[in-house]
Amino acid sequence: MSAPALETKFLVKRFGALVVSNDINFTLERGARHALIGPNGAGKTSFVNLVTGVLTPSSGEICLAGETITDLSREQRVKRGLVRTFQISALFKRLTVLENVTLAIAEREGAANDLLRPAGHHRAIIEEAYDLLVPLGLANEALRPVTELAYGRQRMIEIAMALALKPKVLLLDEPAAGVPPRETGAIIDTIERLPADIAVLFIEHDMELVFRVAQRITVLVQGGVLVEGTPAQIADDPKVRQVYLGESKH
Amino acid sequence: MTDLSSRDLMGDRKVVVDAFARRHRFKWYEAIPWLVAIACYFLFENYHALGAQIFATILFALSLDLLIGFAGIVTLGHAAFFGVGAYAAGVMAANGWQEPFSEILVAAIVASGVGFVSGLIVLRTAGLTLLMQTLVVAALLQELANKWSSVTGGSDGLLGMKIDPIFGAFRFDLFGDTAYVYCLGVLFIGWLLARNIVYSSFGRSLTGIRENANRMHAIGAPVDRRKIIIYTISAALAGVSGALIAQTTALVGLNTLALSKSGELIIMLVIGGIGRLYGGFIGVPLYMIAQDRFSQIDPIYWYFWIGLFMILVVVFARGGVLGVFERFNQRRRSR
Ligand SMILES: Nc1ncnc2c1ncn2[C@@H]1O[C@H](COP(=O)(O)OP(=O)(O)OP(=O)(O)O)[C@@H](O)[C@H]1O
Ligand SMILES: [Mg+2]
Numbered sequence: 001m002s003a004p005a006l007e008t009k010f011l012v013k014r015f016g017a018l019v020v021s022n023d024i025n026f027t028l029e030r031g032a033r034h035a036l037i038g039p040n041g042a043g044k045t046s047f048v049n050l051v052t053g054v055l056t057p058s059s060g061e062i063c064l065a066g067e068t069i070t071d072l073s074r075e076q077r078v079k080r081g082l083v084r085t086f087q088i089s090a091l092f093k094r095l096t097v098l099e100n101v102t103l104a105i106a107e108r109e110g111a112a113n114d115l116l117r118p119a120g121h122h123r124a125i126i127e128e129a130y131d132l133l134v135p136l137g138l139a140n141e142a143l144r145p146v147t148e149l150a151y152g153r154q155r156m157i158e159i160a161m162a163l164a165l166k167p168k169v170l171l172l173d174e175p176a177a178g179v180p181p182r183e184t185g186a187i188i189d190t191i192e193r194l195p196a197d198i199a200v201l202f203i204e205h206d207m208e209l210v211f212r213v214a215q216r217i218t219v220l221v222q223g224g225v226l227v228e229g230t231p232a233q234i235a236d237d238p239k240v241r242q243v244y245l246g247e248s249k250h
Numbered sequence: 251m252t253d254l255s256s257r258d259l260m261g262d263r264k265v266v267v268d269a270f271a272r273r274h275r276f277k278w279y280e281a282i283p284w285l286v287a288i289a290c291y292f293l294f295e296n297y298h299a300l301g302a303q304i305f306a307t308i309l310f311a312l313s314l315d316l317l318i319g320f321a322g323i324v325t326l327g328h329a330a331f332f333g334v335g336a337y338a339a340g341v342m343a344a345n346g347w348q349e350p351f352s353e354i355l356v357a358a359i360v361a362s363g364v365g366f367v368s369g370l371i372v373l374r375t376a377g378l379t380l381l382m383q384t385l386v387v388a389a390l391l392q393e394l395a396n397k398w399s400s401v402t403g404g405s406d407g408l409l410g411m412k413i414d415p416i417f418g419a420f421r422f423d424l425f426g427d428t429a430y431v432y433c434l435g436v437l438f439i440g441w442l443l444a445r446n447i448v449y450s451s452f453g454r455s456l457t458g459i460r461e462n463a464n465r466m467h468a469i470g471a472p473v474d475r476r477k478i479i480i481y482t483i484s485a486a487l488a489g490v491s492g493a494l495i496a497q498t499t500a501l502v503g504l505n506t507l508a509l510s511k512s513g514e515l516i517i518m519l520v521i522g523g524i525g526r527l528y529g530g531f532i533g534v535p536l537y538m539i540a541q542d543r544f545s546q547i548d549p550i551y552w553y554f555w556i557g558l559f560m561i562l563v564v565v566f567a568r569g570g571v572l573g574v575f576e577r578f579n580q581r582r583r584s585r
Binding site for chain 1: 267467
């Protein structure tokens with residue numbers, strides 16, 4: 001029980017000569033609110049891709065709740081509760097909001113393997129999907145195709161899709177990216193209200209969000225961990241200040 | 251305030267969930283193809299043989315729509331399964347096994363086997379590579395049928411097929427009266443199956459794969475396995491279609507495996523509308539009736555006209571005939 005929610009050991013990813021992940025030793029504690037920050041191209045998204053199995057590491061190990069998952073497929077990792085969102089919304093754009101979430105729950109429940117009964121007969125799944133949309137303020141748009149919604153709303157669906165899978169570890173890749181400033185509040189609220197037992201790692205450029213939510217912060221630069229610490233430690237760190245010179249308000 | 255809005259929300263919940271959960275119910279217009287088919291039996295007595303061909307080809311188109319339209323698996327080699335089914339039924343009928351339904355069953359099993367095995371290989375790829383690989387599978391099978399002439403009859407085709415009367419009572423006649431009803435019946439069963447799949451949770455997940463395979467991976471869907479399953483089912487339906495053509499024409503040739511066979515089918519499906527379950531019901535009769543009329547006049551110009559028609563469909567009628575209907579309907583409703 002004492003093993004951290006997620007751990008990477010000496011994780012390396014090279015594309016030819018380019019090292020996008022350089023010996024990353026990272027620990028996400030259970031129930032953590034952990035931010036991963038760093039300049040553009042630092043390798044943050046690559047790290048999420050490695051952990052979730054989109055990319056295969058060149059070397060190193062990934063552990064989920066103490067068990068090695070390095071060789072598991074993407075879907076096996078999801079089944080074990082490791083769930084991510086995308087920096088650029090990756091939704092079923094032409095399908096309705098409700099259907100997007102329904103598809104995720106149907107996968108979680110294994111109903112999507114049922115090719116005999118109509119999808120509509122799995123009514124509990126549809127109801128659960130609807131109930132998930134309500135607190136996210138998406139219920140009124142349940143039957144509209146995703147593409148008709150503003151991008152800020154689409155970012156909420158992105159989070160809804162992840163929550164539909166009942167994650168134990170949630171990796172949020174820039175949840176507020178591309179959202180107009182007056183709409184980021186709703187996304188921050190949603191992140192703050194996430195169930196406490198979910199371990200959350202979020203990548204974010206918006207320092208206000210980072211310092212409001214994060215209990216720990218890891219700074220990634222050129223594929224390697226520069227420093228890790230509490231928000232106060234990170235704010236005072238001279239190396240971080242150098243990297244973020246003029247970028248951060250803190 | 252919370253009281254009122256939460257009550258509204260509960261009301262909405264039922265309305266929304268109902269609307270969503272009832273999508274699979276039969277709509278009145280889904281009866282049209284069947285009513286038309288029955289009416290045509292009495293109206294066009296001299297065209298029953300053509301009608302039978304049309305029904306069998308609609309089943310073929312339906313099987314392709316499951317792949318291209320619903321799962322987003324684009325293939326140029328779908329005739330492989332049609333041809334395998336045709337040869338399976340044909341070889342049985344030419345060698346003494348003459349009961350039609352068991353031939354169909356065997357055709358479905360053999361074609362699905364070929365679909366499963368080739369699917370394991372080709373479905374790892376996507377896009378142009380996939381197109382080429384499906385094409386290669388069909389070409390290989392065609393070459394095999396050509397070389398293995400002791401069984402298939404090679405380039406002369408498979409002759410001497412004999413089919414028992416259906417249920418031991420209805421003989422396949424020269425005018426195609428029996429064939430018409432027989433093919434329509436099998437198409438109906440195939441359509442029920444396809445429709446059921448499309449509206450199932452499995453079918454919806456195929457739509458998810460078509461729309462965004464990355465997202466399907468991210469919600470934990472076994473994407474590759476799903477693709478292989480639908481590929482196998484689709485191959486079985488295509489095989490049944492091939493068996494119907496073999497039985498009702500008493501002839502199987504190498505052309506059943508040809509690239510042109512796959513290509514023509516795509517054209518028919520595009521004309522009718524892809525991804526709508528009913529594209530084949532419109533595109534196939536349009537194409538085959540036009541072909542029957544015009545190809546006798548001038549086969550070369552026939553291909554010119556069909557080419558021109560394809561361009562018009564792609565430029566002006568995205569989604570084929572059914573797409574035009576849908577847009578018309580939306581406009582009328584939004585008024
Ligand atoms: N498939 C790939 N092949 C080659 N290089 C890649 C690949 N994926 C990512 N990279 C490179 O890896 C580096 C890190 O990219 P990554 O997307 O992980 O950065 P990031 O920290 O998420 O940046 P941003 O803040 O802009 O999202 C970049 O230099 C990128 O060009
Ligand atoms: Mg990124």
